[in-house]
Amino acid sequence: METSDKSAPEGLTPAQTVERLDNYIIGQNKAKRFVAVALRNRQRRIKLPEDIREEVAPKNILMIGPTGVGKTEIARRLAKLCGAPFLKVEATKYTEVGYVGRDVESMVRDLMAVGYNMVKSEIQEELREKAAPLVEDQLLDLLLPGSSSKKESAPSEGKKANVRILGNIFGDNSPVQGSMIRIDMPKQTEENPEAEERDAESVLEEHKAEDPSMSETREKLRAMLKEGKLEDRMVDITVHSQPRFGMEMLAGGNPADIEEGLAGLQEMFVGGRSKRRQMPLREARQILTMETLDRLTDQDKVADQAKQRVEQSGIIFIDEIDKIATKGGEGSRQDVSREGVQRDILPIVEGSDVNTKWGVVNTTHILFIAAGAFSLSAPSDLIPELQGRFPLRVELEALKKEDFKRILTEPKNALVKQYEALMGTEGVTLKFTDEAIDRMAFIAEDVNSRSENIGARRLHTIMETVLEDLSFDADTHRGETITIDKAYVDERLKDVVEDQNLERYIL
DSSP states (O other): OOOOGGGSOOSOOHHHHHHHHHTTOOSOHHHHHHHHHHHHHHHHHHTSOHHHHTTOOOOOEEEEOOTTSSHHHHHHHHHHHOSSOEEEEEGGGBOOTTSSSBOTTHHHHHHHHHHHHHHHHHHHHHHHHHHHHHHHHHHHHHHSTTOOSSOOOSOSTTOOTTEEEOOOTTOTTOSSOOOOEEEOOOOOOOOOHHHHHHHHHHHHHHHHHHOHHHHHHHHHHHHHHHHTTTTTOEEEEEEEEOOOOOHHHHHSSOHHHHHHHHHHHHHHHHTOEEEEEEEEHHHHHHHHHHHHHHHHSOHHHHHHHHHHHHHHHOEEEEEOGGGGOOOTTOOOHHHHHHHHHHHHHHHHHHOOEEEETTEEEEOTTOEEEEEEOOSSSOGGGSOHHHHHTOOEEEEOOOOOHHHHHHHHHSSTTOHHHHHHHHHHTTTOEEEEOHHHHHHHHHHHHHHHHHSOOOTTHHHHHHHHHHTHHHHHTGGGGTTOEEEEOHHHHHHHTHHHHHHHHHHHHHO
């Protein structure tokens, strides 16, 4: 079986992946390299001959490090870089089979949903050009009802073609009342394209003869539609909603989920809901475009491609895996449940078949990346079988003062840039001196060392504290330039410094 080139992310070498991650994540070069090589190996494996390809198993990664050092951020940015189906899950949301909560197989079903939507979006993007004239005709039908050149095939008064009601087959005096329906099948004739073309032309000419001005009006509206002059015209449109139903809704322990699942089940039996709405033409175009694309899309083809892509290049990031680790020697019921979750995750990571609404998905070649702080437990507290399924381990380093300084200023989403942009919306020009940034980085490192180490998240607390008064009164400083220097930072963070000195005296 040939594998599509789209089954793997394209273009990025390991060095390019690390370079992209450097734009948002400071430090942690070892972790970036591990992830970049893992992504590249997915591409390399796809290009192997089929007999060798099946033997190359993914090398799953376990990332270890305190909170706030970049584990989740690496995964989040990775999702945007790789062209493969990607899913991030929390290990704590799953429970052992028999307990209330989501089963571990749902992560594979969720990944398949991601892959399906990804492939569907790509295919529909290719069909947009084909769908445009169809949508345009539907809009013209809304603007000028009855102007369509298509002749209605069904007779009036609600009667169906070739159907005749013959009367009660049980007799007029029978307690069982009903009618026998006779269907006259149309005679089969040899296909004649020329005759069909003549028929279509005759219908169009007949339509024009009935109302010659209708066709001209329709073409005028078409020209105005293409020029964008009718975008604000209000039209009436029937909006169809698909039934929302999934077995996971009924399997969950949340009453709201069960209620929504039952409502979705009812909708499924009645074929969804439809509602007549009035809206501007620009909004109607979007709705009609989506409905048209759905009709043109081959759902079976989408499901087949998505299944192949998920199986060959899917990635699942399991965060907080340390929360389901059990410390040796403890035997509480909670620990038994945690170990049960590990044993349920094990076959998924090893490779098993999981039923989804789009078919059976095999997880043998899905790449798993797990992460955890392991502050209260150690990787060795995981069951041995699960440890063996994560052969690559990388420790992320705790952040230092220099790292905090770079985090504040260097990344594309640096905190300093964010707050300067936020204040700019109020007409306030905000400037940070190097001494102020150095001081905030020092305090972040110091507080993390004395209390709970929450990594770069400490900077959010410090920045909010420093700029609290300014954020509150920003509208009164419109047009001003405000400089944040070391003295400004010390003034706003004096309580933190005093607490620090007090602790030193007490200790």
